[in-house]
Each structure stands twice: as C-alpha cells, then as structure tokens.
Amino acid sequence: MTGRSRAPLLVWTERGLYCPPGAFHIDPAAGVPCAVVTHAHGDHLRPGSARYVLASVGAGVARLRLGDKAGLETVEYGAVTGIGDTRVSLHPAGHILGSAQVRIEHAGEVWVVSGDFKRAADPTCRPFEPIECDVFVSEATFARPVYRWPPGVETVAEIVRWWHANRERGITSVLFCYALGKTQRVLAELLAFTSDPVHVHEALAGPIRAYRDAGVPMVPTLPAPSASGRQLAGALVLAPPGAARGRWMRRFGEASTGLCSGWMQLRSNRRQSGHDRGFVLSDHADWPALVDTIARTRAPRVLLMHGHTATLVRFLREERGVDAAPLGPGSESAA
Amino acid sequence: MRAFAELLDVLDTTRSAAAKLAAMARFLVLAAPADASWATYILCRRDLTAFVTPMQLRSWLGEAAALPRWLIDETLTDIADLSESIALLTASTTGPETPGAHVDANLSTWLEDRLPMLRALTESGRRARITAWWRMLPYRECVLLNRLLIGELRADVSEAQVVRAVSEATSRSGTAIADLLTGPWQPSEAFWCRLQSQESDRAGGERS
Secondary structure: OOOOOOOOOOEEEOOEEEEOOOOEEEOOOOOOOEEEOOOOOOOOOOOOOOEEEEEHHHHHHHHHHHOOOOOEEEEOOOOOEEEOOEEEEEEEOOOOOOOEEEEEEEOOEEEEEOOOOOOOOOOOOOOOOOOOOOEEEEEEOOOOOOOOOOOHHHHHHHHHHHHHHHHHHOOEEEEEOOOOOHHHHHHHHHHHOOOOOEEEOHHHHHHHHHHHHOOOOOOOEEEOOOOOOHHHOOOEEEEOHHHHHOHHHHHOOOEEEEEEOHHHHOHHHHHHOOOOEEEOOOOOOOHHHHHHHHHHHOOOEEEEEEEOHHHHHHHHHHHHOOEEEEOOOOOOOOO | OHHHHHHHHHHHHOOOHHHHHHHHHHHHHHOOHHHHHHHHHHHOOOOOOOOOOHHHHHHHHHHHHOOOHHHHHHHHHHHOOHHHHHHHHHOEOOOOOOOOOOOOOOHHHHHHHHOHHHHHOOHHHHHHHHHHHHHHOEHHHHHHHHHHHHOOOOOOOOHHHHHHHHHHHHOOOHHHHHHHHOOOOOOOHHHHHHHHOOHHHHHHHHHO
C-alpha cells in the first residue's frame, strides 16, 4: 500500500464513479461498457450497460430490474476478477441481499467502495466485512450523530405490538416499506414473533419471490385483495411507500398506517410522515457504525458520498486525523 | 415509563383522533392505578415540577455524548428540541430487552421517588445520576425523562379527548369524569380509584 502521489484509481464523472485503469464504472447513472454493481436498488442498478459484474447471490434481484437478457457476470464474494489492468473483488456489505463492497487493486494500491452498507444484524443478507485499504469510499446517508439505530428485532417487536393492538380494535395495519430489502427484512424478522401470514401489495411479490428463491426464510405471505379489503380487519399488510396516497388505500376499511425507515428516528420526520406510526429500521450504517467502519479499514484517506458528508468530513479531519473529503457532483475527481 | 413513552410517541405522530383515543384508553386500562393517574395529570397539561434547568442539561450533554462542542451545537440547532437532542445523542441503543441496559420503572416511581430524590443531591450528584439515566434509557424514555426533569411536557391531545379516554377506560360517563378532573387534584392511586368508583356517579345522580 502506498501514499497518494499517483493518479486516482477512481474519479467522479457525470455517469458516476469511473476507474480509468480498469475501464469500468461503479453503479453508473447511464449505460456504459462495463458496470460493476454494488446492489440492485434503482439508484445503483440501471439498465443499458453492455456488461454487469455483480455478486452471484444478488443475481435474482438484479434480474427483476434488468430482465433476462442483460449480460450479467456474477462472481462469488471474495473471488478476484481481472478487469482491465485492475484486480476486482466483491465483499458483503450487509445492505440487502447480494449487496457488495467493491475492492479494487492496481499497482500495489487498494481502494474499497462501500456501496450502501450497514453493520446491524439482518437475517436476509451476509454481514458487512471491514477491509483494510489505502482509500475508502464510503456512503454517508445518515452521517449525523443523531442517527443511532435500535436493534432491528426491537423495532419489529414494536411493529408486532402495534399490529396486535390494531387487531384488538378490529382494524387493518398497513405498513409501508421499501419494496426491495426492507420488506424482506421485516418479513424475516417477524419469524421470531409469529407464523401468521402477512398480506403484501402486488409490487412486493417479485422481490419477495427472489428472496425466497435465494433461500431466505420469511413468514408466509398472501396477496392483498384487489378490490374490497374489508375482510382484512386485524391483518398486517405490507406495501411500498408510493401506495400510501393512491387509490389503493381506499380498499381498506378503517386502517392504521406505519412507515419503516431510518428517517423515522427524528420526531419531526415522524410527525411529517402523515402516518400513525414511524418505525426506525434502516439498511444503512448509522453514525457509530460509519465512524467505527472507517477506523477498521485503517484507510489514511476517506472519500464520502451521499448524504451529510460535510459533518462527517469535518469530524474525521478534526477528531480522527483522517484525510477526508466529499466525493460526487461538484468534486472534480477522487484525488 | 416505557408504555407511557410509547403512548406519547403515538399521540405525537398520528393525526387520527380515533387512534389517539384508542391508544390513551388502552394505556389507562393496562396501567397501574397510580400510573394512570399521573398519565391523566400530564395529558391534561397540569403544571409539572422542574427538577433541573434546561441550561444544566445542555451543559452536561457535551461530556455525556462524547462529541465535540461544534457537533453538539450543530445538532441542537438542527433538532431544535433539547429533550429530543439529548436522547438522540446519548440514549441506549442496546434495546430494552438487554439485561442491565435498562432502568425502567413505573411512571409513578419516577415522579414520586426518583425525580424528587434529586433534590437531596449536590449539583455534581444530580449530574452523575441524570447522565447515567441518559446512557441506560432507550430513546423514547430518555425524551420523556428530560421533559419531566425540566417540567415541560405538552402532549398533542385536548382535555376533551383525555376525558373521553378516561371515560372509556373507567366505563364512566364523560360528564362525571369531566367534573372530577376540574379544579385542583393531585395524582395518586387513591385519585384513580375515585375516578373508577361509581359512587360519585350515583351521588351526582341524586344531587341532580
């Protein structure tokens, strides 16, 4: 491992992160010849690239977005692949099924891109593995010290209490969660509390099937009814956040609604959510996890993407003596 | 205190009057009589005793959160709520089920024993006790503790809604409950038993 006198291994371009010696992009914003993909969320995996390199366990969920014809090149976690003049390997990121950090080695220098990641326990995916490197490119979505997650199992216990209290009142509980990742994590965590079936919005069916195909145990699911849902009094129904304000909600009689998200940590966000309850459950690293992870990589240089980069950059520079800087639109390169 | 903290969060988040009423009535039915009485007192926005000042809490936060002053100040500005900021920065995240990580007790124990006992301590003793609570309590209980410490708690419900909830929980008429909650009263197990007792209904009926 060496200092930073050489050309950067990754630069920021209008299509996203680009690795010149490997001639590949990471999570490109548009079609490129070669895309190394950290995970299958829509802001990281987009159609139109000629070649996709991703973790093999994530192939099923990636196909949901790309279809059957896209050129997927799947690799096992930890296996090294030569791309251009670089050696690339993917490592568990703990974000969702198949999520990966990207380790790039070139001329004795190692860069690691975290992708979206979390350190909290999640029964649906392999846990994050810290990797030592020269430069660590980290996400910073929740990089403020107010974001400190309670254990996921505690939050799901609270969801169950809410559901059961609503059942006593004879009303439906509608819980809004992101379709890919959060939904399946809730369904898997629920196994510790119940084997009752949960009803799901039709948009969640594909991702749930992909997780079941990958062998992730979850509570049984049933489709939410297409028209009148009055027979669902007392049931728990999962739906994507977009369904909250549409016609879809009209099918239920009286219902209590909740939203599952890391943003629900703040009282102001809970009050503005328009839901009866806000449940804190995030698939991103909280502040302590970001600070701890950065220390574990032992990287002398850290570049931060997405979210509250300014606060964490200042904290790392002033309190930890780390050479930290933001990376993304507005920063000319990763150097 | 855990159940009451969860109730306050529900009242704070939902806009549904039916959900607020159901949550309050459910809490009051399940709570111990002294807790139900204190909860009613707080929900009716009766005056609370302050045990410390907001400035004291603020000055203890830097060390308790183990963060630099600029980051504390940035957070206080962003969140604009001292009680919540403290809980966000210091509360336990190990979860209430973790043995030893939790010092939960009944709401009445906090209000009748633990908080009044702070008065017998020196300033540094109060600081040590309160910052220890911050570290042990989960977020919602920590927010509630801070509001009780500075005596500023305004639940997002009207007195009429509280009367309806108490009426539902005690199976007594709203008029009888409203009468009993008017004028000065002190929360206690005995007061809650009076609220539940049908005697005053009959007495009221005879008077009218």
